[in-house]
Amino acid sequence: MEGSFVTDLITTAAPYAASIITGLVSWGLYEISKYVRSKTKNELALTALEQISATVETTVKDLQQTLVPAIKQAAADGVISGQDAAHLRATAVSKIKAQLQPKLIKNAEVLISDVDALINALIEKNVLELKPPAAV
Numbered sequence: 001m002e003g004s005f006v007t008d009l010i011t012t013a014a015p016y017a018a019s020i021i022t023g024l025v026s027w028g029l030y031e032i033s034k035y036v037r038s039k040t041k042n043e044l045a046l047t048a049l050e051q052i053s054a055t056v057e058t059t060v061k062d063l064q065q066t067l068v069p070a071i072k073q074a075a076a077d078g079v080i081s082g083q084d085a086a087h088l089r090a091t092a093v094s095k096i097k098a099q100l101q102p103k104l105i106k107n108a109e110v111l112i113s114d115v116d117a118l119i120n121a122l123i124e125k126n127v128l129e130l131k132p133p134a135a136v
Helices: 001-074 083-101 100-106 115-130
Strands: none
Touching: 001 083, 001 100, 001 115, 083 115, 100 115
16 A cells, blocks of 8 residues: 555656756756856957957057158158047058958947947057157
8 A cells, every 4th residue: 555655656746746857957958058158258259359459459560660650750840740640540440440340349349338449448558558658
C-alpha cells in the first residue's frame, strides 16, 4: 500500500515537476542569452570607441605633418590664426567622418549619445598633446 502511494505520488507530481523544471531552464537560458547579447553589445561599443579614437589620433597627426606647416609658413607671423584653426578642425572632422563606417558610429552610440562631440573632444585632446609645453 505504501509503495503504491509513492508510485501514485510520483506519477501525479512528475508532470508538474517537469513543467516547473522546464520553466526554470527556459528562464535560465533566456537570462544567459540576454547577458551574452548585452556583453557583446558593450564590447562592440567599446571597440568602436577605440577605433574612433585611433582614427582621430592618426588624422590629427597626419594634418600636423602635412597642413599645419604649410599654414604656418603662409602666415606672416608664423602663427595659425583662428580662421585657419577652424579650417583645420573642419578638415579633420570631415576626414575622420569619411573614414568611419556608419555601423561603427551606431555601435559607439550605445555608450555615447553625441559621437560628433566625442570626435571634437578627441581632436582637441590630440592637438593639445602635440603642442610643445608652454615655457614657464
